[in-house]
Amino acid sequence: xxxxxxxxxxxxxxxxxxxxxxxxxxxxxxxxxxxxxxxxxxxxxxxxxxxxxxxxxxxxxxxxxxxxxxxxxxxxxxxxxxxxxxxxxxxxxxxxxxxxxxxxxxxxxxx
Amino acid sequence: xxxxxxxxxxxxxxxxxxxxxxxxxxxxxxxxxxxxxxxxxxxxxxxxxxxxxxxxxxxxxxxxxxxxxxxxxxxxxxxxxxxxxxxxxxxxxxxxxxxxxxxxxxxxxxxxxxxxxxxxxxxxxxxxxxxxxxxxxxxxxxxxxxxxxxxxxxxxxxxxxxxxxxxxxxxxxxxxxxxxxxxxxxxxxxxxxxxxxxxxxxxxxxxxxxxxxxxxxxxxxxxxx
Numbered sequence: 001x002x003x004x005x006x007x008x009x010x011x012x013x014x015x016x017x018x019x020x021x022x023x024x025x026x027x028x029x030x031x032x033x034x035x036x037x038x039x040x041x042x043x044x045x046x047x048x049x050x051x052x053x054x055x056x057x058x059x060x061x062x063x064x065x066x067x068x069x070x071x072x073x074x075x076x077x078x079x080x081x082x083x084x085x086x087x088x089x090x091x092x093x094x095x096x097x098x099x100x101x102x103x104x105x106x107x108x109x110x111x
Numbered sequence: 112x113x114x115x116x117x118x119x120x121x122x123x124x125x126x127x128x129x130x131x132x133x134x135x136x137x138x139x140x141x142x143x144x145x146x147x148x149x150x151x152x153x154x155x156x157x158x159x160x161x162x163x164x165x166x167x168x169x170x171x172x173x174x175x176x177x178x179x180x181x182x183x184x185x186x187x188x189x190x191x192x193x194x195x196x197x198x199x200x201x202x203x204x205x206x207x208x209x210x211x212x213x214x215x216x217x218x219x220x221x222x223x224x225x226x227x228x229x230x231x232x233x234x235x236x237x238x239x240x241x242x243x244x245x246x247x248x249x250x251x252x253x254x255x256x257x258x259x260x261x262x263x264x265x266x267x268x269x270x271x272x273x274x275x276x277x278x279x280x281x282x283x284x285x286x287x288x289x290x291x292x293x294x295x296x297x298x299x300x301x302x303x304x305x306x307x308x309x310x311x312x313x314x315x316x317x318x319x320x321x322x323x324x325x326x327x328x329x330x331x332x333x334x335x336x
Contacts, residue, residue: 003243016204017152055176065163
């Protein structure tokens with residue numbers, strides 16, 4: 001339980017990353033014109049990408065040095081970070097990984 | 112149950128990450144069990160961590176969110192010291208880390224912008240010390256001059272101004288040396304690459320001065336346990 005004083009201190013500064021709720025998608029003018037109430041689709045659950053950017057947790061694993069080297073080479077060849085490469089591989093296993101997950105939070109912080 | 116050192120200042124480029132890695136490498140070389148927490152979204156430490164490298168056994172945990180406090184809490188049962196690198200701007204993650212901290216190190220270059228940021232960070236930590244969470248156990252604070260050029264007037268002037276104003280400042284400094292960026296290419300530190308070199312000696316002097324403070328007793332007690 002955070003004390004009132006610490007809570008006030010925390011609220012007085014921005015988060016380190018942009019992990020807050022993103023604004024809801026606004027329909028384009030054309031879409032707004034064409035969508036009459038009787039035609040409106042039922043409300044859908046917001047997707048992970050549209051609603052919330054999750055916090056990230058560390059994942060450290062030991063792998064053979066030769067595989068680590070191949071990963072580094074592959075990342076360099078494709079001009080991607082190791083993180084992006086590994087997340088793409090995880091997505092290929094059928095695990096839900098969005099483009100926003102791969103893009104990551106870097107560069108989206110509020111200063 | 113303690114042993115957490117957080118490097119904090121709201122000014123970027125003051126040497127937080129470099130000093131965090133250098134201190135971690137120094138204590139690791141001495142046989143301690145330090146861990147690094149990268150609480151900066153830029154990920155300067157985490158991005159250069161190489162599990163197969165010479166500092167592979169010095170863990171680097173990336174946690175730029177407010178839950179960094181939980182991460183620190185978990186790590187300090189197995190590691191001492193836990194060294195936390197923070198972002199170069201005021202943010203909630205840094206405050207969350209400081210709440211869990213025994214010793215706050217405020218690095219600053221001998222420049223007016225760094226001095227302003229260091230004083231602002233000092234004031235912020237004093238505010239944290241007034242919270243219920245830190246009642247009766249204030250965070251110890253020390254400033255440290257980084258990237259100094261030996262014999263320059265500005266470094267002497269900044270030191271004398273801070274000391275005369277009553278701010279705690281380590282006598283040891285981290286002078287500007289090319290050994291840091293060179294070693295940093297591979298996520299290493301001068302202590303690892305050239306343990307007898309001048310930069311490694313600078314870090315040893317800094318670490319020794321830090322160890323003289325109460326953190327020394329904390330770390331020693333943990334290792335006995």
